[in-house]
Amino acid sequence: MSEEFESLALEGEALRSESAQVPRTQDDPKGRVCTWEENGYTVHRTNARTGPGCHDNCGVLLYVKDGVLEKIEGDPENPFNQGRLCPRCLAVKEMLYHEDRLKYPMKRPKEDRGKNTFQRCTWDEAYDIIEREMRAVIDRYGEEAIWVTQGTGRDINGYGPLMAQYFGTPNYGTGFLSGIACYGPRIFSTALKSGGLFVCDYSQFFPDRYDDPRWEASEYILIWGNNPVVANSDGMLGHWIVESMKRGSKLIVMDPTLTWLAGKADVWFQLRPGTDAALALALCNQIIADDLYDHEFVSCWCYGFEEFSEHVKDYPVSFAAETCGVPESLIVEAARKIGSAKSACLQWGVAMDHTSEGFITGMACFDLMALTGNFENPGGMLLSEPCFGMSVTSSPRGDTWDECTPPIPHPELKNHGGYKPLEAMNAISPDALLESMETGEPYKIRAMWIQTNNPIACMGAQPQRILPALQAMDFNVVVDLFLTPTALACADVLLPAACFAERIGITGHQPYALGAISQAIEPLGECKSDQRIIYEMGSRFVTDEYKHWDDEEGLYDYLLRDTGFTYESLKERTWAYPEFEYYKYKKGLLRPDGTPGFATSTGRYNFYCPEMAYFGFSPFATYEEPPESPVSSPDLAKDYPLVLTTGARAWGFFHSEHRQSPSMRRLHPDPTFLVHPETAAANGIADGDWCVLENNLGSAKLRAHTTVRIRKGTVSADHAWWFPERGPEDGTLFGVLESNINQLIPMRPGKTGMGASYKSQLCRISKVEE
Numbered sequence: 001m002s003e004e005f006e007s008l009a010l011e012g013e014a015l016r017s018e019s020a021q022v023p024r025t026q027d028d029p030k031g032r033v034c035t036w037e038e039n040g041y042t043v044h045r046t047n048a049r050t051g052p053g054c055h056d057n058c059g060v061l062l063y064v065k066d067g068v069l070e071k072i073e074g075d076p077e078n079p080f081n082q083g084r085l086c087p088r089c090l091a092v093k094e095m096l097y098h099e100d101r102l103k104y105p106m107k108r109p110k111e112d113r114g115k116n117t118f119q120r121c122t123w124d125e126a127y128d129i130i131e132r133e134m135r136a137v138i139d140r141y142g143e144e145a146i147w148v149t150q151g152t153g154r155d156i157n158g159y160g161p162l163m164a165q166y167f168g169t170p171n172y173g174t175g176f177l178s179g180i181a182c183y184g185p186r187i188f189s190t191a192l193k194s195g196g197l198f199v200c201d202y203s204q205f206f207p208d209r210y211d212d213p214r215w216e217a218s219e220y221i222l223i224w225g226n227n228p229v230v231a232n233s234d235g236m237l238g239h240w241i242v243e244s245m246k247r248g249s250k251l252i253v254m255d256p257t258l259t260w261l262a263g264k265a266d267v268w269f270q271l272r273p274g275t276d277a278a279l280a281l282a283l284c285n286q287i288i289a290d291d292l293y294d295h296e297f298v299s300c301w302c303y304g305f306e307e308f309s310e311h312v313k314d315y316p317v318s319f320a321a322e323t324c325g326v327p328e329s330l331i332v333e334a335a336r337k338i339g340s341a342k343s344a345c346l347q348w349g350v351a352m353d354h355t356s357e358g359f360i361t362g363m364a365c366f367d368l369m370a371l372t373g374n375f376e377n378p379g380g381m382l383l384s385e386p387c388f389g390m391s392v393t394s395s396p397r398g399d400t401w402d403e404c405t406p407p408i409p410h411p412e413l414k415n416h417g418g419y420k421p422l423e424a425m426n427a428i429s430p431d432a433l434l435e436s437m438e439t440g441e442p443y444k445i446r447a448m449w450i451q452t453n454n455p456i457a458c459m460g461a462q463p464q465r466i467l468p469a470l471q472a473m474d475f476n477v478v479v480d481l482f483l484t485p486t487a488l489a490c491a492d493v494l495l496p497a498a499c500f501a502e503r504i505g506i507t508g509h510q511p512y513a514l515g516a517i518s519q520a521i522e523p524l525g526e527c528k529s530d531q532r533i534i535y536e537m538g539s540r541f542v543t544d545e546y547k548h549w550d551d552e553e554g555l556y557d558y559l560l561r562d563t564g565f566t567y568e569s570l571k572e573r574t575w576a577y578p579e580f581e582y583y584k585y586k587k588g589l590l591r592p593d594g595t596p597g598f599a600t601s602t603g604r605y606n607f608y609c610p611e612m613a614y615f616g617f618s619p620f621a622t623y624e625e626p627p628e629s630p631v632s633s634p635d636l637a638k639d640y641p642l643v644l645t646t647g648a649r650a651w652g653f654f655h656s657e658h659r660q661s662p663s664m665r666r667l668h669p670d671p672t673f674l675v676h677p678e679t680a681a682a683n684g685i686a687d688g689d690w691c692v693l694e695n696n697l698g699s700a701k702l703r704a705h706t707t708v709r710i711r712k713g714t715v716s717a718d719h720a721w722w723f724p725e726r727g728p729e730d731g732t733l734f735g736v737l738e739s740n741i742n743q744l745i746p747m748r749p750g751k752t753g754m755g756a757s758y759k760s761q762l763c764r765i766s767k768v769e770e
Ligand SMILES: Nc1nc2c(c(=O)[nH]1)N[C@H]1C(S)=C(S)[C@@H](COP(=O)(O)OP(=O)(O)OC[C@H]3O[C@@H](n4cnc5c(=O)[nH]c(N)nc54)[C@H](O)[C@@H]3O)O[C@H]1N2
Pocket: 050, 051, 052, 053, 150, 151, 152, 153, 154, 155, 177, 181, 182, 350, 354, 451, 452, 453, 454, 455, 457, 458, 459, 460, 479, 480, 481, 482, 484, 497, 498, 499, 530, 646, 647, 648, 654, 655, 656, 657, 718, 719, 720, 741, 742, 745, 758
């Protein structure tokens, strides 16, 4: 062991022996106050969170007068967002105080599903009905007949599993998200390669941000299937990229659409949707051919490089150029830029998961990062871990809730659809669960608990299958902010959830800091936080020995019990940044046994992935055509010649949310699709025309937006449309199946059980004749 190594190992040893009871923080909270009076307002310094929906926890100042939230501002002192807010928080009052907000628990006779005959009831009555109905399902069919669902990572991540445990069901997960195709495929597959979740370094681990002397801006940021200035996805903010660019970062963008950031890139790959893995493997091939890979990193810290360098010879630049529809010279240029850069990082997006073999796309892109040694270096990929060991909010930790409920009676009945990777990940298969609702195989789902989830409008593929399946259930509960199409279609009991300004909580989805959400106003009507609904409802299903708290603050104190914070102490400082180290793999800070290396089965970064071999797949990342594409299904492509990608995020909407918010709706009044003017003209379509998009599965009606920003022959369609302005009476479930692009997307995962076709389908377009 070299001297450098020895001293790094000692440093790691010292860091590991720190006591968790005295949280070591980087930021100094002296002088920071969480509430004050100003010009007749009481100001609350807090962290935003869903609802309404978002992945983030931007620092906000809430100005309250006479119990009413009058205005919201970004907190300039919060290191996370440094005072900036996106349109949805600036307009949060329009959602918070909207007249359509659910304010009271409601019940409805089962035979009235789809009709607006809800009646207000008390919380006790609602809980009584749920207890009675869920117990009846459990007694007759077993706990596994209940499916507890959530939507994307709102402030339900981590808490949802508790609801499932209270019922005793092993079936918990995203509601009808085909192939769990949001984050799951990428983070699980790359964890097999790298032993953790790694994210780009934008200085977000430092409370003094870009000024921290340890930080260096990444030389190249690869923005891959992601539009971060709009989406601010998964705990990162798009303006961090702009700030990095001001300090020297350059961009390489992979996107079929010219996004704002693509317009500022050194290299922009306008690739055919669904072909990303081919490009990643060809870039690897070229970097090896040019001998631009990081020899030290590859030989000291990686497993299977020699075989990998042979494997990628199957993916020459010419193959990727042809497959992706991009110039060969551009691939060579990008490979040289990435290979010669001091640092590079992968800003990946959900487009990676939204192809059938999305599980493997993430792996191929990670290989590029390993090849160039961009792990744990300034400006590279950094481990993203739960702060202060507090993982419940960022990702569910298996044992967080273990002492809160009796053990799940039949864990082996979890429906992972027979997919080995899902079994290994201890995850359900939403695709298999929908099938079992339809066929009763291997057993039938009879009851649903749907929380932060609007599957008919948004999350589910093939809503035309989901709607009848939900309406055939024995019993359904929906917990939401609004009467959604899903709630109107199927809820027997509908429970009103509180917005973030109306409740307390702790932050999640960001591994850099831990913070508190403090309550600024009383909840509207009788709304309650999701967390409170879960433990109040759940406590009906457990004995006193499993009740560890009496109120919400007690819940958070319980969760924080090993961090050295209480809810109150966290609230007072509003945020806390744990200490941070680069090069953790050299210091023994990644592996549980404290030895240097990565926390993988081999101790190294796995170019050769033994787990993939065990699952029966290629141990190396490979490229496969999407099942529906001009290359893999030319016959289908004769009828449906255009490539369809869907769901590119819009500023003002979070999925199916915000259609009720007047200012957000003004930004985007109608369902639209982007189409190149030449493709539009060839199909007799002009800008603004209402059109039908259709394929062998279904159709949807959207308006054409012609633009040269989109790849020719590709159509990029909005997702998640419904029309709350129509009201619940006209029998159309707010028109949810009229402009619903998911009718064209199959509920069918890739071969690993993960990955889906939301961004790689085929369709044709035609003008709607008036
Ligand atoms: N065609 C297509 N479909 C897609 C996608 C795509 O790109 N294309 N993207 C997919 C992806 S990545 C995802 S993650 C899913 C998202 O799917 P979902 O997360 O299911 O999103 P929504 O349909 O908006 O449903 C969320 C519901 O939660 C409610 N809500 C918001 N905040 C709260 C809260 O604090 N408490 C409670 N109880 N309810 C709340 C909202 O009112 C809304 O009704 O959609 C998927 N669907």
